[in-house]
Amino acid sequence: MDPSQVKIPPMKDLTVDNITENVIRINSLCEDERMKYVLERLVSHLHDFARETRLSSQEWMTGLMFLTEVGKICSDVRQEFILLSDILGLSILVDSIDHPKPPGSTEGTVLGPFHTHEAEVMPNGDSMSHDPKGEPLLVVCTLKDMNGNPISDVKIDIWETDSTGHYDVQYAERDGPDGRCIMRSDDSGVFWFKAITPVPYPIPHDGPVGKLLKKLHRHPFRPSHMHFMFEKEGYDHLITALYLRNDPYETSDAVFGVKDSLVVDIGKAGPEYAKKYGVSEDHALLTYDFVLVSDSETNALREQNSKVALDKLGRKVKIVNGLPVPDLD
């Protein structure tokens, strides 16, 4: 690069007190207004974190080595940075910010690191789990909009562990996907399938995130749950999960995912469901009525929440597509 082309404002002798404004200034050469704002806040908070903790060089190096380890252990089937985000409460926070839910809609929760893109499409009534040791569970769900109308042809990703609390990708010598499937809701907004009753399990804790949890005297367990993800054009992408009531970890989820509205009871099929779905009357049954929100309603709510939050902060920003960017007027 030709130094005469360098348009960087001159800077030298950077100190504890002036480094932040200088880094923000040099980064503001960026043309992407949104990225500029995100980086401005990132640099401000990163620097304030160091100033408020009086972070030592040794602690800084320990942190960088920790992050390096987190990156190193990541693979096609393990995402330790998502885990780290999960156990720091960042994942659930970002989901809550980006997918605000009006009353009456199904709440979202953490994606977790075990969603994959290899699940097979399955028709209504099929079995998603082939673990013979799992307790068979019939799952019958409806999918409606905020006005109570059924939504058909929604792509639904569903995933859960086997009876030992492991996802398929956690087995090095697996044959293919199991304990996961993709379904489509039918014309009446219904989808139903056979699964196994979820069990509590620890998030992977043999890596750097597990070491951190141990140092914090936190356990790595998640309460029993089954993941769901809903996608259809015109509707806000919903990532959620259903949790079993009275699970021993219901109020101490390692990744902060449990919401009361997502806690369910496992019942028995009884005569009606037994007949309709071809199971015995004492077969375990889980039912749930999911409610999706339209994109437009979500966008309006997101924009409104952004304005309220930024007004509180007194920041001179404008909201573009629901997200704040610097207001240079």
Place this chain on the structure above:
Amino acid sequence: MDPSQVKIPPMKDLTVDNITENVIRINSLCEDERMKYVLERLVSHLHDFARETRLSSQEWMTGLMFLTEVGKICSDVRQEFILLSDILGLSILVDSIDHPKPPGSTEGTVLGPFHTHEAEVMPNGDSMSHDPKGEPLLVVCTLKDMNGNPISDVKIDIWETDSTGHYDVQYAERDGPDGRCIMRSDDSGVFWFKAITPVPYPIPHDGPVGKLLKKLHRHPFRPSHMHFMFEKEGYDHLITALYLRNDPYETSDAVFGVKDSLVVDIGKAGPEYAKKYGVSEDHALLTYDFVLVSDSETNALREQNSKVALDKLGRKVKIVNGLPVPDLD
């Protein structure tokens, strides 16, 4: 883990507004008071960053994938997380906080990612660079304490690039260390060696950090410099570098390292140095007088700075070993 042993305060239904206090509460099971404080500030700033930017799920995932890439490219000879910290101004900030310098002492600067532990010990007068294309440079330095007394037997790590701007470790097929050495100051606090005149060079920018710089319209160059690191019991560890005056990147260093007190002129040996050090009179010469600070003086200054900074914030903390921890009284 036996759930009855779980001492975690019950939590559920975590929202944008209550997630932070809950994560801090669960992390406060940690017995290490310093770690508890560092994590409290980390979680607060991480969450505020997400709330102030209204971080979207897509941006969050882009960030996690970026960090994963940064981790993946790290190796024994490449530390991309240090690079990332450097270009965000965090490295120079942490050095300034942890190694405060009283007036009259030599200022510190960024360590950078190229210090290694394999340099060979070299006696006064030896050559640290074997690059025949480099411009030979005689370096003569003194090392004194704040009272002007020479300090002998200090371990001094010195490292620089070759004439093409690459450190030894950047060559896959190298034979061993070059352009780096370890020296010891003599009884009069002097150390001197033969090197090559430093050249400007880009930090490694073929990885994720380089992509980020490009997106920000920032160049990856560092002005010409030579690194020095000083260690002796009783003295504050000094990581610093000397920069050449009028380098094209003197005021736009990609990692914010240049300080006026560390900018030097390259002169000519002249008759006196030529005779004393066995070089020609027009041989390039660099001289510098380094001044180290005692541990006790640095610790007192660090503690004083911490108190001032924390008082300003109104935080209820106490200072232990110069670092803040929660004050639970």
